Amino acid sequence: MTDDLFRADAYLRTCDARIVRIDETGVVLDRTVFYPLGGGQAGDSGVLALADGRELVIADTRKAKNDEGQPTNEFVHVPAPDQAELLATLKPGDTVTARLDWERRHRLMRFHTATHLLCHLVPQPVNGCSITPEYARLDFHMTDPLDKEALTAALARLVEAAHPLTVGAITDDELDANPALVKSMSVQPPRGTGTVRTIRIGGEGEAQIDFQPCGGTHVANTSEIGAMVVTKIEKKSANSRRVVLGWAPVAGAAA
Secondary structure (H helix, E strand, C coil): CCEHHHHHHCCEEEEEEEEEEEECEEEEECEEEECEEECCCCCCCCEEECCCCEEEEEEEEEEEECCCCCCCEEEEECCCCCCCCCCCCCCCCCCCEEEEHHHHHHHHHHHHHHHHHHHHHHCCCEEEEEEEECCEEEEEECCCCCCHHHHHHHHHHHHHHHCCCEEEEHHHHHHHHHHHHHHEEECCCCCCCCEEECCCCCCCCCCCEEEEEECCCCCHHHHHHHCCCEEEEEEEEEEEEEEEEEEEECCCCCC
């Protein structure tokens, strides 16, 4: 099992870890700050720094799979190509420092939090999701049209309102008693420990904006999301409307 440190603190950028095993899929550590692909969010990249100063470049992070092809509680750090010589020197028990590509991760955190705001603005079931460093999209199960400019303006107001975000948990039984908390039709929240991680935006003295089970990484306050726009709204099918978010153009500066 890989201790997933990012669940409790998405702002951790590095951690010391021990190699559990190395195989054709990549490197498994006993603990990590790297988020594995899941819930629509892309896996993290970065480096594993060795004690002698060398660095193994990590291109992606995925959940390991068992013999039946089902995901396990171990995370595989997938090396970038052309590092066979360095990989050959590593062995189980070696210690490394896992270091995120923080700029990329922070973009993912901002986009993921913004998709929760979209769930508030478009209160319909979600039947598809993708969160990348450059864009995010949600597919809503609905037939009514959506207005791009109106959604962009409403999103900007929620961002500027600086709503706090709180990570919490509910029991499996509480979730079973409140199935409407799960907004996604295609992705179920991670279970297996008896409790399910939740994300709350707002509340505690102010109006609650969104509350749902989620295992992804998020910013601590909506103001940290920054300037975003709805770049596209598509009719994917008779019962599906796709909303795509992108970075708002900023003169002379990157997002």
